[in-house]
Amino acid sequence: MSKPKNDLKCPQCQSNLQRCLIQQNYAVTICTNETCQYPFNSNEIINDLSFISDRDILRAAKSRLEDEQRK
Numbered sequence: 001m002s003k004p005k006n007d008l009k010c011p012q013c014q015s016n017l018q019r020c021l022i023q024q025n026y027a028v029t030i031c032t033n034e035t036c037q038y039p040f041n042s043n044e045i046i047n048d049l050s051f052i053s054d055r056d057i058l059r060a061a062k063s064r065l066e067d068e069q070r071k
C-alpha cells in the first residue's frame with residue numbers, strides 16, 4: 001500500500017516533509033528540518049513543483065481558520 005504524499009520523509013535527513021506554497025497556485029515539498037537544505041540542494045525540485053487548485057487553497061485556509069478558533 002502506498003503512503004499519502006504528506007507522510008513522506010526527507011530522503012536526506014528523514015525529517016517530515018511539508019508542502020509549502022511558493023506562488024499563488026504552486027507548492028513545493030520542503031523539509032521541515034531547518035538545518036537541512038532539501039530540496040534546494042537537489043536537482044529534482046522542478047519535478048516536484050505541483051499545481052494547487054484554488055479549491056485546495058481555500059480548503060487549507062478554512063481548516064487553518066477553524067484551528068485558530070478552537071484555541
Ligand SMILES: [Zn+2]
Binds near residue numbers: 010011031032033037
Ligand atoms: Zn531533510
